[in-house]
Amino acid sequence: MLVHLDIKNFTVVKQVELSIAQGLTAITGETGAGKSIALDALGLCIGDRAESNIVRQGAERAEVVAHFDISKLPKVKALLTEEMLIQDDNPDECFIRRVVSKEGRSKAFINGVAVNLSQLKQLGSKLVHIHGQNDHHQFLKADNQLALLDGFAQHQDKLDATKQAYTDYQKQSKALRTLQEAQQQRLDRVSLLQYQVEELDAFAMVEGEFEQLEADFKRLNSVQELLQSAEKSCYLLKDDENANALSLMNMALKDIQEQLDTDENLQGAYELLQNAVIQAQEAYTELSHYQSSLEADPEQLQQTEQRYATSLDLARKHGVNPEQLHNIHSELAAELANLQSQEASLDALEQECKQSLEAYQKYAQDLHQSRTKAAGKLADEIKSSIVEMNLPHAVVNAQVVFDSKAKPNAKGNDEIRLLVSVNPGQAPDLMEKVVSGGELARIGLAIQVIRSRDYSIPTLVFDEVDTGISGQTASVVGKLLKKLGAQSQVICVTHLPQVAAQGHNQLFVTKLTDGKTTETKVLKLTKEERVNEIARLLAGDELTDTAIANAKDLLKH
Structure with a gap:
């Protein structure tokens, strides 16, 4: 998990050091204060593209260092060992450092060793997963729905077998086409x-x-x-x-x-x-x-x-x-x-190609059956989650259709159709046809939580994924994130007091200016400071006794 984040000269941040604890950490702050800056800095550390405009005005370079505890991450240790990046004297810790010059040149280091962007992304994908504000739109795409189902089914062995069978078939088919195209000649x-x-x-x-x-x-x-x-x-x-x-x-x-x-x-x-x-x-x-x-x-x-x-x-x-x-x-x-021997090879290759196709179809069918079995359970979990988010009449169906006439594909020959209905009497249909923006945001959040739970990534980041919800629904979202934080480290940027109150920890982002320069600070709130911040989120800038009382009540739950 993420232990510490050190940010220097990054956009409007001069220097910020954050210690991140286990559980749900809520990040709040005034509008325009730069609540997502820490997440942007973290994204830079795990391989996001570097731009020269991220360097603070007047500075020569921006620098971000992320410290991770990998003691319970054997796959991460194996990757670092394979790439000869593991710290022999302290194999349970990993440090990622990213430096960007004002000219836009970028350098990355893992445990003090210079690495390329590909290596950085490969490691970052195993340490942190960031869900953006509009990521729920990705679940309108069939490919992403299929990836969601595969992650939920946890049948990587079947995916690998299908992909290998597809690769073998493609290799045989290419060789056969080459011989066939040259046959007349x-x-x-x-x-x-x-x-x-x-x-x-x-x-x-x-x-x-x-x-x-x-x-x-x-x-x-x-x-x-x-x-x-x-x-x-x-x-x-x-x-x-x-x-x-x-x-x-x-x-x-x-x-x-x-x-x-x-x-x-x-x-x-x-x-x-x-x-x-x-x-x-x-x-x-x-x-x-x-x-x-x-x-x-x-x-x-x-x-x-x-x-x-x-x-x-x-x-x-x-x-x-x-x-x-x-x-x-x-x-x-x-x-x-x-x-003349090639003529004999052509006959043999045609037979081998036929056998490769039959092997692929067997694995693709096996994958299809696994997906079909998991689809019903996934639909039930999505429905259960969105019903709690003030969509009591929701209906969710996940259909997996096998296209036997389709060309072989590395991911099999399945098409997934995630059908939803949120209003009584409304037939389930594709989400883009039947749900509003707010409803889609809630469904997307439910899917993200389910997906995150099925991934073995230790740190999950949600950047204002609660946009478009409020009231009782916000409370449900907060409880969902808190529940997720019980098994993973969760960081959530939010403007909702109901979500912030569910956090095990809370950070406050504020922006200071002397009229000439602007600087963003990130503060870890004490128990009393949390009451005041949540009251501010409830009532605005003027803290009333009622707002403070409501804030204390939220923090009790």
Whole structure:
């Protein structure tokens, strides 16, 4: 709960320190004194937007510090621990500090550690809930009525399960739509790939084949020239009977051999020439074999030429070099297999999507049943509360309608209709159609009290929510807030003496001016001061004995 609030240079407040006790704290004061300033400062601490005009005239910055006791708030402690913001030496306390410069720049700190606005709001939502003057209008909206019902039903597990099932269904649906949207394009591609792969399958070129094919084509296409060249070389080496290379080399070898005994320096030349003769003989033998292996084969040449030409055509068709045909064949076959597997994935995904939708519908139906069960109890509680607020003929119905044809939604497929009647003979209908502004304010207050009771927020703030009511109704409102204050810390800004008298504590807001500057002060009233303040609320500025007597009587109850 909120323990202490320190406000400096905030609008017309120079400095105010407030100690807030458990129970119902009523805040009263003269019109225009700034009774809501403390609430605005508290709102700043829990994440409200900062404006430069909140800084007191002449000051450099505004500063608000809120001190909370979190000893009985395990969820808050868990959040602070997770964010590494817990005070190790004092884990039962939490300090929030917000500073706003006159230029409008804002800084926030939790337990002395700088945090962003998102972190501040996340923590603030677990510590304080502020109900504004016109918040009752929010209950005219179906979404807020549904949130009210869910909070009252306390079935967060069913909400989470429905949301998760919706998320799973959305994920499957998105993947399915992506595949379906690309299906025609994929089918066209599959058709083309099937033709291309079948063509390449039929050609069946293996890796490295084109290089060999190219060599064979050149060789077969030049067989006559090759034969002539081989024959001429053999003729020059040995076959010419008149003069050939081998016979001449042998003659030279014989002459040198005869001179070796005369000069051994010829030994080197002799050996080289001897090796040359051997090499020439081997070359002749190799050429003879080559010559005999060469055979003009028109059929083989035609086959090779045709395969070579087909290779070039396929390479041009696929925009690659002929040497890459084997690789492109493998790539296209892999792509075809992948696309064909996607067709199978589409069938499987359609089935998974169907199963996800069925799972979502199951959870949504379970949520619907829980809401339907809670709706009657919520309507009874609202009716009971507003009957006490001088609406004795009130009738309240809460209908939960499941729309089976609606698209899946994270909150289920329910529509809630909160129907009200406040006059005899009047059929229950939507609130905006059958209730006046004052009646709506009372209904809204009843709903706020019920909702606040169901939330685990320790500090509840009501900013003049009793506007538009008076008399006996005001007394009932005060008792409601006091009852709520018995289980939570409640702070209420009010102008009604019947409500203020129900407070366990009372703060008085006053505005002082010296003609040049204005300053707002907030004072904690003693027992005697409370009598005078409530008498003022009853009678105005002139305190009469009757008003004082009535004030004392109100404070007894």
